[in-house]
Amino acid sequence: xxxxxxxxxxxxxxxxxxxxxxxxxxxxxxxxxxxxxxxxxxxxxxxxxxxxxxxxxxxxxxxxxxxxxxxxxxxxxxxxxxxxxxxxxxxxxxxxxxxxxxxxxxxxxxxxxxx
Numbered sequence: 001x002x003x004x005x006x007x008x009x010x011x012x013x014x015x016x017x018x019x020x021x022x023x024x025x026x027x028x029x030x031x032x033x034x035x036x037x038x039x040x041x042x043x044x045x046x047x048x049x050x051x052x053x054x055x056x057x058x059x060x061x062x063x064x065x066x067x068x069x070x071x072x073x074x075x076x077x078x079x080x081x082x083x084x085x086x087x088x089x090x091x092x093x094x095x096x097x098x099x100x101x102x103x104x105x106x107x108x109x110x111x112x113x114x115x
Contacts, residue, residue: 002043002112003092005082009105010075017102028100029080036084041095045082079105083112 017025029047036042051069058065082099086092089111096107 001086001088001114003084003086003089004108004110004112005084005092005096005099006078006108006110007080007082007099007101007105008076008078008108009102010077014102014104021102025100025102032098032100033082035098036082036095041084041086043083043085045080047080048078051077 029045033042033045036045051071051074054069054071056067056069056071058067082095084092084095086095089109092109092111096109099107101107
């Protein structure tokens with residue numbers, strides 16, 4: 001079964017991450033991706049650009065509306081993801097526990113609907 005490991009943080013409440021710490025986190029992600037790859041679990045993983053570069057499409061009164069970021073009403077931001085293949089949700093959770101995080105960050109583990 002496939003699982004999305006969603007990497008999230010509260011960017012608006014957290015203090016800026018010092019450059020050295022951010023570089024260590026990025027290196028940690030490289031090692032984590034290598035470990036996933038070696039174990040045959042990795043499907044894909046990507047870091048996302050900030051919400052200021054994003055757009056949202058909503059339906060309001062039957063019409064589609066496009067909003068460009070940043071999105072001030074959003075408390076937590078999606079910063080990246082890994083799509084992995086695991087036998088059980090618990091296995092996916094164990095992989096998620098290894099993902100490098102900055103203070104205030106969290107990982108959401110989501111099973112993928114399979115047709």
